[in-house]
Every structure is written in structure tokens, then in C-alpha cells.
Amino acid sequence: MEERRRKILQELEEKGKVRVNELSAELGCSEVTIRNDIKCMERAGLLIRTHGGALKIEETPQKKYSAESIYRNTDKKKAIAARAYECVDDRDTIIIDDTSTGFYLALHIKQHAEKRIAVVTNSLLVGNELAGLDHVELYMVGGPVGGHLAATMGDEAVADISRFHVDKAFIGVHGINFDVGITSTASPQVQVKQAIMKASDKVIVLADSSKFGGGYLSVICPLRDIYQIITDEEVDEEYSERAEREQIPLIIA
Structure with a gap:
């Protein structure tokens, strides 16, 4: 599990976003498993879960704007x-x-x-x-x-x-x-x-x-x-x- 999640984070670092179906095929596991991984990783603050995938967490822009x-x-x-x-x-x-x-x-x-x-x-x-x-x-x-x-x-x-x-x-x-x-x-x-x-x-x-x-x-x-x-x-x-x-x-x- 740890190795799988490490690979998910590596894909996010390289691409900025990942899709559940692509990760499932690449890592040789079910889409349900990948979705569960993404949910757990989101709760840990490691990524942003989206419909069908996940996004890399980018730094929030510094408050250089007043709005x-x-x-x-x-x-x-x-x-x-x-x-x-x-x-x-x-x-x-x-x-x-x-x-x-x-x-x-x-x-x-x-x-x-x-x-x-x-x-x-x-x-x-x-x-x-x-x-x-x-x-x-x-x-x-x-x-x-x-x-x-x-x-x-x-x-x-x-x-x-x-x-x-x-x-x-x-x-x-x-x-x-x-x-x-x-x-x-x-x-x-x-x-x-x-x-x-x-x-x-x-x-x-x-x-x-x-x-x-x-x-x-x-x-x-x-x-x-x-x-x-x-x-x-x-x-x-x-x-x-x-x-x-x-x-x-x-x-x-």
C-alpha cells in the first residue's frame, strides 16, 4: 500500500494530476483501491481529490493581492x-x-x-x-x-x-x-x-x-x-x- 501511494505521489509530482482509471491500469489494482488510496491521502493533506482523479497540492499564492x-x-x-x-x-x-x-x-x-x-x-x-x-x-x-x-x-x-x-x-x-x-x-x-x-x-x-x-x-x-x-x-x-x-x-x- 505504501509503495502504491508513493507512486501516486510521484505521478502527481511529475504530471500535476492523475486519473483513477489510468492509475488502476498502471499499478495493476482495482479502481476502488485507487479511490480509497486517494481518499486517505486527501485526509492526510497529500493531494486534492477530484471527480475521477486527484490534483497535486500547489502552494496557495502569497497574499500579494488584497481581494x-x-x-x-x-x-x-x-x-x-x-x-x-x-x-x-x-x-x-x-x-x-x-x-x-x-x-x-x-x-x-x-x-x-x-x-x-x-x-x-x-x-x-x-x-x-x-x-x-x-x-x-x-x-x-x-x-x-x-x-x-x-x-x-x-x-x-x-x-x-x-x-x-x-x-x-x-x-x-x-x-x-x-x-x-x-x-x-x-x-x-x-x-x-x-x-x-x-x-x-x-x-x-x-x-x-x-x-x-x-x-x-x-x-x-x-x-x-x-x-x-x-x-x-x-x-x-x-x-x-x-x-x-x-x-x-x-x-x-
Whole structure:
């Protein structure tokens, strides 16, 4: 058992993530055994368990940013970011907006140089993490800076975003309401997200399980306009079942 778990940790160190089915084949044991190993290793603080596998524990970013939302639910956001990265193909062009889960996607991209990506962002935090990387071609959206997570917004940002066309956009939301769509709390964020959607072939929402249900002030778009929603495994069964009934593509990280 110890040797098996040591090999799991070695795979995580080399690859950053592992899949249960691959480990089962490689180590010659059942998937149930691997899942039990991963559960025990998670309790010991050795890895982050995800749907179908596990992630390497990366160091939490130093508190060089003042936005406290970055440091809440970090394990969930890292798992969602890792799953989102799987949606990115080599040579893709993508947009990442100014959300805390988008920030963790940027960190994941920073730590994995196997794909060359062009990234457009209005987030100063995302731009700061991706600037100067050989495998990232970075484009910053212009405009006045504001908001909790320091990003460009307003008419200038919306106009700047409209100049781009990308393969995929990764956006965060205030909430997901199955009756009305994806929601926000403020008009400037709605305008920017709607501009991002127009500039993208596919829009992927990154939302931890706390984002489902609840009230809203503004609706960004109906759920039918979203290509995919990626969330964590703690999402309420009520929402996952409804997503399945209504054929809403909900991916569990």
C-alpha cells in the first residue's frame, strides 16, 4: 500500500494530476483501491481529490493581492481550474475574465507550459501572473480600472473586447439560477461579460458549488447561451439532476 501511494505521489509530482482509471491500469489494482488510496491521502493533506482523479497540492499564492475572495474555497477553485485547462487545446485563443476562479485558471496555465495559448484578459491579476511567459501570448483589455479584483471595465473595455475573436471564454458569475440564467450583481460586470460572450465561439462558466441558487440583480444570459458549466463535486444533487433533465452541460471537476 505504501509503495502504491508513493507512486501516486510521484505521478502527481511529475504530471500535476492523475486519473483513477489510468492509475488502476498502471499499478495493476482495482479502481476502488485507487479511490480509497486517494481518499486517505486527501485526509492526510497529500493531494486534492477530484471527480475521477486527484490534483497535486500547489502552494496557495502569497497574499500579494488584497481581494479576500481569492483565498476562499481555494481547493474547489483549483480543481475547477484544472478541469477548465483540459478544455483548452494547444494554440487556442481564450479570454479569462476578472474572477477568482479565473485567477486560478491563470495560475494553472502559468504552471503548465505544455500548451501554447493566446490569452485576452481584463483582469490585472491574471495579466500579472501570465506576463512574460514563453508559452502565453498575452493581450490586456484597456479601459479604466475598478472592481473588487482590479480589472478594466466600462465602455472602453467593452469596445476593446469587441476587437477580439477567440475560441473559448472562461467567465465567473455571481450565481446560476436555472429559472433565469447566469447572474451578476452590477451593471459594469454584466456589460463586460456580455461583450466577452459576443467575442467567443464557446463560453465556459467556472462556478464553485456555492454559486447555485439564490437571488440576483442582473441576468447576463440564459443558460442555453452557455457551452458548459464547470463546478466542484459538492454541488447539490438537486442542481446536477436538474441540469441533466434540462440538458445543461454541467461538468463536475
